[in-house]
Amino acid sequence: MAAYASILPPALRPGDTVAVVSLSSGGAAALPHRYATGKRQLAETFGLRVIEAPHATRDSDWLRDNPRARAADLHWALENPEVHGIVSAIGGFHALRMLPYLDLDLIAAHPKVFTGYSDTTINHLAFGKAGVGSFYGMAVLSTAAENGGIAEFSAESFRATVMSGEPVGDLAPAAEWTEELLDWSDPELQSRRRRWVPNYGWLWLQGSEPVQGPIMGGCLEVLAQAMGTEIWPALTDFEGAVLHLEISNERPPQLQVQVWLRQFAALGVLERISALLFSRPEAMSLRETLALYDAIRDELVVAGRPDLPFVANLDYGHSSPMGVLPLGRQLLVDPRQRRLSILEPAVR
Template sequence: MSLNFVRPPRLGPGSRVAALSLSSGFVTAVMDRYRAGVRQCAAEFGWEVVPAPNALRGPDFLDANPPARADDLHWALEHPGIHGMVSVIGGDDSVRLLPHLDAGLVRRHPKVFLGFSDSTVTLLHFLRAGVMAYHGPALLTDLAENGGMHPFVVQGVRRAVVDEPAPFDLSPAPEWTEHWQDWADPALQEVPRPFRAGDGWTWVQGDRPAEGHLIGGCVEVLDMLVGTPGWPAPELWRGAVLALETSENVPPPEQVGYWLRNYAAQGLLAGLAGLLLARPRGYAPEQVQALYGWVRRVLGEAGRPDLPVVANVDFGHTSPQLTLPLGGRARLDPPAGRITVFP
């Protein structure tokens, strides 16, 4: 089955992009970091990043007012002078927005939405409305990277939401980091973080090419969505390439396996075209190998030892990260070691 998602208009120089705090009001504690993200988006892409009406009202207000967070999303969709949206930062409770979200506005006013982690709730809200959404950096993370955006991030954002749509091959990041640097210290903003050499992808299983539309997000947030109106209908999973990332909470490999067993019990793994696993943040090498073992084990239990699985892909909670156009198509070619995206 082939699904067709509406592609939002591209963002270019002069686009006004709304900064949305849909998950957390944490940004008010690191306003220098916020301003760095605004500056760097202007320098790299020519975007004017503007805060949504409630985005900078702080954690106490936003925690107590999920409808106000949903109002910001709706404001950005309906406002004719806003051309796209970026998540300021993730969190752990945008699932509380579900009763207040209007899918009709997404369908009537399709615009780029960019984010990851807890933004999985919003990304899937767009897919359920039939509109592509973009799993990629948040304003306070890679877009405000210390010392300037990494070229790998700039390239990823450009290919996904700026340049004219054209197929492109993903590539492993030449270097990566999970080093923590204090965002509240403005003296550190121009101090680059230490990076380690890239170590490439791991093809976990599968030997035949496969293609499907991209769906997915943070596996912990997906777990929160099971059984809610935010959970994608079965037809959105069928024929999909599932992209999964883990958060800085470092869920044990067996827990990821249990979550995948839930997908198997729902019949979702049986219909997938492929699986992308993000580089897991905070995992020791033995945990990484245990994770791959659990993935193979659960897919074998589900009758899918044939499913192409590529791991250690640069999206999610390590930096620099790719931008994946959810709803766009991806082709996994294990013999060629190649992932092609059709945005």
């Protein structure tokens, strides 16, 4: 099998077909108007044709009880010659149950653009283990169905990572962000743009020397579920990696985040990575957010990594807007110039 996440999938082009998969919860069935908006905005913004996998619009109870069918949908999309890319509908709580049914050899044989976040971290780990690079971000019911249209930051990030064969290049904080909560179940609110405010940007919290390495990581709660399973990366895969972490809108307690970081330390992960990135938590006050970052710094110091470049408040994961991170691609982290740059193409 190829090295971890080393295979680049073909770029998406306008006119290509992408398939929606529901690999965890049944949000597409529960929120049909929002799902329809997400499909429409994906098509209009990027010129893509959007279809569903066979079970993508089944309800959450059915999907929960049928992990084999969820895995079969992913396999169907990979093997279907008309499908050029795969977009997760949304996250959830049940992706780990698919693990016995995922075919890593099939993933390796049919590399395609695959995007999603949150519980979809399980599937990103499977792609990485199969040797295929995947893309953290862009789900149909969240980013694609953003009220009033896909955010410019999200659209530009998607184009730069999955629709261009050029090196992705320098990243930048989103110009604005929002935490206004609009009821997804109310169709009347779907066209109303949320209230956005200026973004106060990234926080460079420690580290002084430039480093680079392949991007790894995902949602911390889900990574913790996957530890010790067959899709968990080999320890050598973390050597020199840039680890990106984020937490879900379930808002795990600060102590729980520290415990998970201690697990990373005990596994030998923290001593091997070259940098740590952490995306802005959703629905936390500034005081809570800064306290969390301070706690993470304490864990790094105790783990013997006071030198580790640590950049926080990024726009990837459970935040709005949400960008797309190409997992497995080389990222430069330069504390001197306060620069993040993806040094290579993410697709071919």
